[in-house]
Amino acid sequence: MISEDDDDFLTEFESEYESDEERTMQTDEEFDWYCHYCGEPNVVWVDLTVPGKQDFVEDCSVCCRPNRIILTSDYDGNYFLDVRQLDE
Numbered sequence: 001m002i003s004e005d006d007d008d009f010l011t012e013f014e015s016e017y018e019s020d021e022e023r024t025m026q027t028d029e030e031f032d033w034y035c036h037y038c039g040e041p042n043v044v045w046v047d048l049t050v051p052g053k054q055d056f057v058e059d060c061s062v063c064c065r066p067n068r069i070i071l072t073s074d075y076d077g078n079y080f081l082d083v084r085q086l087d088e
């Protein structure tokens, strides 16, 4: 009797855990970008919960110059990163 109750509890817990995993949405993404000035590769974390186009400034980790980064997405959920000179 007691062991049967334990099994039921375990099964319920597992199925609940799996559905939680499926519902988890991606809220951020790591993007590679290349410095507009020195051409060195950089990585930036972008918050994907922000709707529409994102336009922000990131300092290059190699030459420390500020790069303007523009992130756009299409209806299929693909993201595009555009790196520009800050004063352009």
Ligand SMILES: [Zn+2]
Pocket (backbone or CB within 6 Å): 035, 036, 037, 038, 039, 040, 060, 061, 062, 063, 064, 065
């Ligand atoms: Zn640079």
